[in-house]
Amino acid sequence: MAWQLMWFRSDLRTSDNTALSRAAAKGPVIAVFLRSLPQWQGHGHGANKLSFWGRGVEALRDELRGLNIPLLHRDIDDFDDAPETLLAIARVFDIEALHFNREYPLNECRRDEAVTRAFQHQGIRVHAYTDAVAYEPGELLTEQGDFYSVFTPFSRTWHRQMAPERLALHDTPRPQRNTGISNDPLPPLPRLADIPVGSHQWPAGPEAAADRLERFLHYRAHCYQSQRNFPAVDGTSELSPYLALGMISYRQCMQAVLNHNNGSLGEGDAGLVSWVNELVWREFYQHIVVGFPDVCRHRPFQPDTERLRWRNDPDALQAWREGRTGYPIVDAAMRQLTRTGWMHNRLRMITAMFLSKHLLIDWRHGEAFFLRHLVDGEFAANNGGWQWAASTGTDAAPYFRIFNPTTQSQRFDPEGHFIARFVPELSNIDGKRRHAPTPDLLASVDYPAPIVNHQSARQRALDAFKSLKT
Numbered sequence: 150m151a152w153q154l155m156w157f158r159s160d161l162r163t164s165d166n167t168a169l170s171r172a173a174a175k176g177p178v179i180a181v182f183l184r185s186l187p188q189w190q191g192h193g194h195g196a197n198k199l200s201f202w203g204r205g206v207e208a209l210r211d212e213l214r215g216l217n218i219p220l221l222h223r224d225i226d227d228f229d230d231a232p233e234t235l236l237a238i239a240r241v242f243d244i245e246a247l248h249f250n251r252e253y254p255l256n257e258c259r260r261d262e263a264v265t266r267a268f269q270h271q272g273i274r275v276h277a278y279t280d281a282v283a284y285e286p287g288e289l290l291t292e293q294g295d296f297y298s299v300f301t302p303f304s305r306t307w308h309r310q311m312a313p314e315r316l317a318l319h320d321t322p323r324p325q326r327n328t329g330i331s332n333d334p335l336p337p338l339p340r341l342a343d344i345p346v347g348s349h350q351w352p353a354g355p356e357a358a359a360d361r362l363e364r365f366l367h368y369r370a371h372c373y374q375s376q377r378n379f380p381a382v383d384g385t386s387e388l389s390p391y392l393a394l395g396m397i398s399y400r401q402c403m404q405a406v407l408n409h410n411n412g413s414l415g416e417g418d419a420g421l422v423s424w425v426n427e428l429v430w431r432e433f434y435q436h437i438v439v440g441f442p443d444v445c446r447h448r449p450f451q452p453d454t455e456r457l458r459w460r461n462d463p464d465a466l467q468a469w470r471e472g473r474t475g476y477p478i479v480d481a482a483m484r485q486l487t488r489t490g491w492m493h494n495r496l497r498m499i500t501a502m503f504l505s506k507h508l509l510i511d512w513r514h515g516e517a518f519f520l521r522h523l524v525d526g527e528f529a530a531n532n533g534g535w536q537w538a539a540s541t542g543t544d545a546a547p548y549f550r551i552f553n554p555t556t557q558s559q560r561f562d563p564e565g566h567f568i569a570r571f572v573p574e575l576s577n578i579d580g581k582r583r584h585a586p587t588p589d590l591l592a593s594v595d596y597p598a599p600i601v602n603h604q605s606a607r608q609r610a611l612d613a614f615k616s617l618k619t
Contacts, residue, residue, distance in 0.1 A: 151176040152242050155218075156183070156235065156249040158257075160280060160395035161205040162355040163212045165318045167280040172248040173322035179242055179330060180213055181221040182206055183234060186339070188227040192256070192528070195521035197490035198393075201353055203338050205394050208354025210332060216322055219330040228260035232267035239273055242330075247273060250280035250395075253435045254528045255445035281395065282432045283307070283315045283403075286439035296440025297433070298450075300544045304429050308415045316403050350489055351390055351524050358391035362402065366409055373420035380482070380493040381567040386424065389525035390491070392431065399428055434533035437543055444532055447513055449541035453617050457541075459511040466514055468600055469504050472572070475599035477583055478558035479503050481571035488571070490524035499557050501538035506551045507606040509613055512539035540614065548614035551607045558584040572596070 153172040157180055160166055172178050184206075189199060210220045223234050235247065247268050251261065265275045279285045289306050290296065297303035351357075365386040369376070376384030391397045403414060406425055410417040414425045437444060444450055468474050472483035482496035492500070497519070505512045516535040520526040536542020540550070562568060565583035569576040574596040575583045582590065591598055 151245040153178045154235070154239060154242070154244045154247045155180045156247060157181070157206075157209065157220075158183075158249065158252060158395075159393065160250045161202075161209045162358075162396055162398065163209070163216060164321045164355060165398045165401055166250070166321075166395075167278040167319050168248040168250045168276070169322060170319035171276060171278060172246075173325070176245065177325050177328060178218050178322070179221065179238075179244070179328070180218050181223065181235065181238055182209075183231055184222065184224050184336075185226070185228060185231075186224070188225075188256075191227070193517050193520040194526055195523075197522060197524040198520075198526045199338060201351055201390055201490075201524050202394055203335070204353035205396055207335055208356070208396070210335065212355065214332065215324065217325045217327050218322070219328055220332050222333040222335055224336065228256060229263070231260050232264045235264060236267055236271060236273075239268070239271070244273060246276055248276045248278070250278050251285075252281070253286060253439050255438065255442050258439075281399070282435050283311065283399065284432070284436075286436040289436065296436060298437075298441070298543050300430060300433050303433050303436070304426065307429055307432070311414065316400050316407070318398075318400055318404060350491070353396065355391075355396050358388065358397035359401075361386065361388055361391065362397060362405055366405055369420075370409070370424060371418055371420045374423040375420070377423065378495045378561050380485075380496055381562055381564075381570070385494065387491075389527075389530075392428075393525045393527040393530075399432070402428060430533075431530055433543075434529035437533060438529045441543075444536070444542075445528070449539075450536055450543050451541050454539075454541040456617055457613060458616075460509045462508060462510060465508045465600055466504075466510055468597075469500075469508065469510075469515075470518055473597050474503070474601075475597045476503065476554045476558075477565075477568045477572050477575055477586070477596075478562060479554050481568045484571040486519070486522050490522060492519075492523070495557075495561055497534060498538055499552055499554055501535050502552045503554055505535075505539035506610040507554075507601050507603070509606075509610055512536065512541060549611060551610055553603055553607075555585045555603065 153176050155169050155172045155178050163169060169178070186199065213220050221238060225231060225234055238244065239247070261277065268275045284307065289303065365388065369384055369386070373384060376382045388397065392399065406414060406421050410421045415422060441450060449455055469483065472480035474480055479500055482492055482500045485496070486492040501512065501515055504510050504515045512535045516531060520531050523531070533542060537544060540548040558568070565580035568583045574594045575586060578586060578590055586596065
């Protein structure tokens with residue numbers, strides 16, 4: 150029997166899964182998942198993401214059981230173990246071909262290249278598919294033949310060249326004959342770092358993802374553009390964890406938009422068009438990690454910013470991490486992150502800019518802290534967002550753009566409801582006074598004064614960036 154081996158990674162679904170659909174078309178399928186906990190933790194993923202990943206594999210196993218596809222499980226220490234581990238399975242089951250969907254960060258690319266070489270050396274075919282993005286990195290290039298480094302022209306080209314076949318959904322395999330191969334038990338996660346896991350907020354699996362998409366389209370999408378920046382409002386899709394681990398595909402999201410927006414992605418309902426723009430941003434950053442691999446090596450995208458003299462201030466960094474900077478919107482956001490494993494996107498920009506500009510602390514400290522706590526932690530998007538805020542990245546915010554956290558708070562949490570939720574020390578203060586409590590108010594509550602003055606911190610950051618030009 151010509152077995153096909155389907156290697157699941159960050160594509161934990163059976164519906165609209167390119168590799169699984171193609172594998173099933175060629176013959177009966179055996180699935181495998183390699184858990185690389187030491188490698189993933191070395192990459193900075195924390196308990197929230199790893200727990201969600203594990204629960205996603207359990208949901209995948211249940212879906213595969215309904216298709217009579219056995220799921221094998223192997224634990225490996227690092228990516229270097231992947232070739233021989235997969236080859237051992239191939240030898241036992243006389244595998245005809247290996248199938249997987251591509252991943253794009255540098256270490257993942259090197260892992261897949263090593264696996265491909267090992268299988269081809271043994272005469273076993275390997276099929277790698279484009280699945281997580283509409284365009285394979287390198288497919289959309291500038292007129293000079295370079296990767297795009299600015300989002301807007303990338304987005305224009307993305308929309309201009311989009312053809313219906315790129316968004317076509319792949320068939321879910323029909324149930325195959327019972328293979329007689331048992332599912333491997335999924336070992337529980339070992340005790341991870343002492344990080345609160347907001348698992349109640351993030352049920353895992355394609356069914357949960359589909360439910361979120363449906364609720365977003367019916368109740369939030371049409372107001373997305375006007376409400377997406379207000380953290381006290383449930384105005385976002387909250388699909389980022391599911392997209393990060395492939396429990397839902399970008400094609401399923403795009404098809405849903407087409408169905409609700411008269412067949413258009415770039416025109417029509419402002420909320421839906423704005424959400425599509427965010428999905429294209431995700432793809433843009435996947436292209437960046439391939440076209441500019443130095444970002445995978447902890448290097449800034451803008452080379453001249455490598456000379457920036459960041460401050461070494463462990464106390465300020467710890468205050469930022471713990472949500473006690475004295476800026477209520479910053480502190481509420483950081484507490485949301487550490488308590489729930491997620492942070493509202495507007496707040497990600499505010500907190501990242503506060504660390505990199507107000508405190509002038511290296512953005513890489515913040516990037517690592519976010520990745521360690523985020524349930525939707527994904528290298529490309531996280532790195533891209535942090536470098537944007539720090540003015541070191543692609544399409545970077547001009548170095549002189551420095552958010553005033555107080556005015557941001559007044560604009561996007563006008564009544565202070567979000568602040569009260571996560572900074573209860575200020576909940577008894579009048580809502581409009583929560584943004585910047587005066588000294589007399591601080592004397593009556595257990596909340597710190599600001600650790601830095603906005604104006605002086607802003608000038609310090611401007612001077613540091615200006616010094617790069619001299």
